[in-house]
Amino acid sequence: MKRSLENIENQFEMFQILNEKGEIVNEDAMPDLSDDDLKEIMRRMVYTRILDQRSIALNRQGRLGFYAPTAGQEASQLGSHYALEKEDFILPGYRDVPQLIWHGLPLYQAFLFSRGHFHGNQMPEGVNAVSPQIIIGAQITQAAGVGIGMKKRGKDAIAITYTGDGGASQGDFYEGINFAGAFNAQAVFVVQNNRYAISVPVEKQSAAKTIAQKAVAAGIEGIQVDGMDVLAVYAATKDARERAINGEGPTLIETMTYRYGPHTMAGDDPTRYRTEETDNEWEAKDPIVRFRTFLENKGLWSEEEENEVIEQAKEEVKAAIKKADEQPKQKVTELMDIMYEELPASLQEQREEYEAKESK
Amino acid sequence: MESTTAVKKKTMTLVQAITDGMRTMLAEDENVLVLGEDVGKNGGVFRATDHLQEEFGEGRVMDTPLSEAGFIGAAIGMAVNGLRPVAEIQFLGFIYPAYEQIMTHASRLRSRTMGHFTVPIVIRAPYGAGVRAPEIHSDSTEAIFTHMPGLKVVCPASPVDAKGLLIAAIEDPDPVLFLEPMRCYRSSREEVPVGKYTVEIGKANKLQEGNDVSIITWGAMVPVASQAVKEMEAKGVSCELIDLRTLYPIDRDTIAASVQKTGRTVIVHEAHGTGGVGNDVLAIVNDTSFLYQKAPVERVTGFDSPVPFFGFEDEYLPTPARVKHAIEKVIKF
Numbered sequence A: 001m002k003r004s005l006e007n008i009e010n011q012f013e014m015f016q017i018l019n020e021k022g023e024i025v026n027e028d029a030m031p032d033l034s035d036d037d038l039k040e041i042m043r044r045m046v047y048t049r050i051l052d053q054r055s056i057a058l059n060r061q062g063r064l065g066f067y068a069p070t071a072g073q074e075a076s077q078l079g080s081h082y083a084l085e086k087e088d089f090i091l092p093g094y095r096d097v098p099q100l101i102w103h104g105l106p107l108y109q110a111f112l113f114s115r116g117h118f119h120g121n122q123m124p125e126g127v128n129a130v131s132p133q134i135i136i137g138a139q140i141t142q143a144a145g146v147g148i149g150m151k152k153r154g155k156d157a158i159a160i161t162y163t164g165d166g167g168a169s170q171g172d173f174y175e176g177i178n179f180a181g182a183f184n185a186q187a188v189f190v191v192q193n194n195r196y197a198i199s200v201p202v203e204k205q206s207a208a209k210t211i212a213q214k215a216v217a218a219g220i221e222g223i224q225v226d227g228m229d230v231l232a233v234y235a236a237t238k239d240a241r242e243r244a245i246n247g248e249g250p251t252l253i254e255t256m257t258y259r260y261g262p263h264t265m266a267g268d269d270p271t272r273y274r275t276e277e278t279d280n281e282w283e284a285k286d287p288i289v290r291f292r293t294f295l296e297n298k299g300l301w302s303e304e305e306e307n308e309v310i311e312q313a314k315e316e317v318k319a320a321i322k323k324a325d326e327q328p329k330q331k332v333t334e335l336m337d338i339m340y341e342e343l344p345a346s347l348q349e350q351r352e353e354y355e356a357k358e359s360k
Numbered sequence B: 001m002e003s004t005t006a007v008k009k010k011t012m013t014l015v016q017a018i019t020d021g022m023r024t025m026l027a028e029d030e031n032v033l034v035l036g037e038d039v040g041k042n043g044g045v046f047r048a049t050d051h052l053q054e055e056f057g058e059g060r061v062m063d064t065p066l067s068e069a070g071f072i073g074a075a076i077g078m079a080v081n082g083l084r085p086v087a088e089i090q091f092l093g094f095i096y097p098a099y100e101q102i103m104t105h106a107s108r109l110r111s112r113t114m115g116h117f118t119v120p121i122v123i124r125a126p127y128g129a130g131v132r133a134p135e136i137h138s139d140s141t142e143a144i145f146t147h148m149p150g151l152k153v154v155c156p157a158s159p160v161d162a163k164g165l166l167i168a169a170i171e172d173p174d175p176v177l178f179l180e181p182m183r184c185y186r187s188s189r190e191e192v193p194v195g196k197y198t199v200e201i202g203k204a205n206k207l208q209e210g211n212d213v214s215i216i217t218w219g220a221m222v223p224v225a226s227q228a229v230k231e232m233e234a235k236g237v238s239c240e241l242i243d244l245r246t247l248y249p250i251d252r253d254t255i256a257a258s259v260q261k262t263g264r265t266v267i268v269h270e271a272h273g274t275g276g277v278g279n280d281v282l283a284i285v286n287d288t289s290f291l292y293q294k295a296p297v298e299r300v301t302g303f304d305s306p307v308p309f310f311g312f313e314d315e316y317l318p319t320p321a322r323v324k325h326a327i328e329k330v331i332k333f
């Protein structure tokens, strides 16, 4: 009897281009990016790190609500996003607000999402994305559908969806990648494996050695990528996108990463389930540090440039918070009005009852 | 309250009482086990299972993969195989991946197999709005579960009831959905008996005697109704306040006795009015006490929209003012 598990698992080696020291270790795989592109990627990562720090501070001051920290995951989030085009459709998880911002969601709206204001979920015209998914896994089957739609409508675009290592345990995950495979959907599935689903380590999620190998059962390509290496994440996503558009099928990308902060700002205490040692081990792989070294060695980056980005981020956060503050408060009646195309009589009645209450 | 030991008491919050209920039963019965997302090392996102894994080991308090359908289905299988699983859903709004397992299997395995198999599981789920949680974390959808025969649905409002009902649920031979008003987790404390005791499932609790109006409510709306009752008392209206505690099966006798006495009824719940459990209460009033009613029954409920994002959830929830308004309406009718 032939056994295949070990063989299959061992084929999923982590793909890396830039190592922890900022050295290119895989010249052949080096993506075709101009110096301007490289600098833009760095700018976005630095900007997003500052945005994260500011968001955490604003949350602590009570000026933001729900927030899921992103520091540590910049390469996974922004490297994959940089491989996208405007027409590509994003189905993000709750931690994937940075991709939405770089896809065109105005910062003040991201803040409104955090504050529990509906306008934060209302993508502007031309920003191809749904608002962040709260229900773990639900976006994954939907991504298969968006990807089928891209194919049916003859678009040179993909659906891309994000979840975490925990999300890869949901039925929706298996159903979504299988469905996409069965229809050859133009879809890319990114699992950001940041090692913990709230407190549960990835080792407890599954007996599988990698999440990438789960692609095999669905009959689609799977790849495990160094999620702290923005070049590798970019290259893997770019390749997956092209293959999807060329009719060569969907791809599952597992990015090996880490969230430095708590799960969310609502009382999670990582010291209950992670050691400082593990934190340090991962912080030594920092995506921004290694990319900075790489760019500096090429003479493409300076402290002044970095400071400029930091200042810009701070200014823009300040302006966006101000704009968010200026939005009118929402009312239950407005919510009733957007429930259906036409307001049912029962809701109309409730609306009147509510308005009477409001006027009291 | 039925107690088997001399009553020593300890001050607890509602969530501590729930932890204590699980601890009591883990110690009492080796077939009892706790499972769910983050319930082990982390002690649950609300800390309802705090320290239980340390005390009883990973084999009894299990962190599961992130899959509600997975761990509820597995809990059903464990129950079929002689265990007594207590599963935690992090927020009621996340129960739907497991909906099929609950509605079609947990509820019916007994009847489908003529009692050959039973499903003595407890599914604990914090529910309701008011804690500034993000969207979809604030559901109060008890009615879609009371609709399915075969399940019991319990919803305590106080620490003493929470522990006693939880132990009763764990000992119950049938599946119980145990709804925990998250807004009340830490909002008050009470002296709770140490050790094992039960509060009977299916029995309401009369929190206050009164003659003019019956206020029927449960869970997180108990303190809201209670506030309204206090304010109405000051105006000379005598209210009888009833906490249903169990939503399936509902305590018809307590409702009937009360509304026959007062002749006026106000039902208060957080969930949407349409299809809400309040309608079942109303049907009980109608079936048992129609001719006793001096005014149409008033319902104070959430509106027929999802609970809004937390930015304005307070606008949505029934308030003491709305309850008072309903009381005045039935009085003045």
Ligand SMILES: Cc1ncc(C[n+]2csc(CCOP(=O)(O)OP(=O)(O)O)c2C)c(N)n1
Pocket (backbone or CB within 6 Å): A095, A134, A135, A136, A163, A164, A165, A166, A167, A168, A194, A196, A197, A198, A263, B037, B066, B068, B090, B094, B097
């Ligand atoms: C269906 C469902 N179950 C549970 C939750 C509660 N919850 C929110 S985030 C989370 C962990 C997710 O971990 P992972 O998928 O690894 O993503 P990460 O947060 O690490 O980015 C859980 C259990 C939820 N939002 N939805």
